Amino acid sequence: MTHRFTRRAAAVAAFAVLALAGCQKASSDKPAFKGIDLTGAEYARSLNLTDQDGRARTLADFKGKVLVIFFGYTQCPDVCPTTMAEVAEVKRSLGADGDKVQGIFVTVDPARDTAQLLKAYLASFDPTFIGLRGSEEQTQAAAKEFKVFFAKVPGKTPETYTMDHTAAAFIFDTEGRVRVYARYGAGAQPLADDIKLLLAEAGKK
Numbered sequence: 001m002t003h004r005f006t007r008r009a010a011a012v013a014a015f016a017v018l019a020l021a022g023c024q025k026a027s028s029d030k031p032a033f034k035g036i037d038l039t040g041a042e043y044a045r046s047l048n049l050t051d052q053d054g055r056a057r058t059l060a061d062f063k064g065k066v067l068v069i070f071f072g073y074t075q076c077p078d079v080c081p082t083t084m085a086e087v088a089e090v091k092r093s094l095g096a097d098g099d100k101v102q103g104i105f106v107t108v109d110p111a112r113d114t115a116q117l118l119k120a121y122l123a124s125f126d127p128t129f130i131g132l133r134g135s136e137e138q139t140q141a142a143a144k145e146f147k148v149f150f151a152k153v154p155g156k157t158p159e160t161y162t163m164d165h166t167a168a169a170f171i172f173d174t175e176g177r178v179r180v181y182a183r184y185g186a187g188a189q190p191l192a193d194d195i196k197l198l199l200a201e202a203g204k205k
Contacts (some may be wrong), residue, residue: 022089031197034190035171036181044146044170044178048141049106049132052119057132059176065102066183066198067172068191071148071165073109074121079184080105081125081169086188087169088117088126093192097199100174101127108150108165146170171195174202 018112030039040045047069051057059067068087072080084105091098107113111134113121117123118131134142143150167184172196180194 009140012131018095029093029177031194031201033180033197034186035183035194038058038170038178038181040115040179041189044172046145047106047132047142048135050115052115052131052133054115057130059172062102062104062172063176064174065100066174066195066202067102067104067176068169068195069104069106069146070169070202071106071143071146071150072109073107073163073165074113075082075109076163076165079165083167083184084122084125084129085193088129088187090192090195093188094195097196100199101195104132106139106142107127108139108143108148109163122123126203145201157181171198173198 004057030037039096045059047057047059049057068090070080070083070087073172074080075189086099087103091101091103094101096183103122103126105118107118113131113133115131115133118133122131132142133139148166150163153159153164154163169182169184169191170178171180171182171191173179179198182191
């Protein structure tokens with residue numbers, strides 16, 4: 001009886017090992033992102049705003065490119081310029097593949113960030129970057145879709161307010177699906193690594 005139980009237990013254990021190996025193999029097939037893996041997320045699925053040239057834009061316009069979308073504002077003192085500079089650095093580091101990466105800046109301060117201001121601001125980082133803006137209601141809707149927080153912080157005068165906002169970038173694959181949440185402060189290299197993984201994934205299709 002004991003011997004039979006031992007053999008049965010061994011068989012069950014062997015099956016468990018095989019099942020675990022199967023699970024490990026399946027998980028190893030997934031990209032090992034440096035940022036937070038958002039694959040399959042049921043948000044950040046739409047974006048309907050106007051670019052700095054007055055054209056209506058949606059996520060479908062950028063299919064075929066890896067998107068890096070960041071919500072911020074042009075008068076941001078540190079997080080926003082640092083992030084956009086890192087995205088520009090990554091694009092340059094990729095050489096020809098940099099053409100397959102699109103940086104997108106969504107302003108959370110449409111009252112001050114005019115189309116002309118967005119155009120000048122983004123051109124200082126990379127001439128291909130696109131700025132998106134909308135009405136207060138459209139901005140709120142976009143932030144809600146992406147689960148992005150932003151709020152006005154009063155300054156000494158009505159014109160000198162600042163904006164608190166989520167400090168992270170969203171990386172989309174070439175099919176227009178959100179895949180990675182890249183938190184501020186990680187640096188350009190993890191961002192580059194995750195973009196390379198998505199470009200390699202697209203190259204296999």
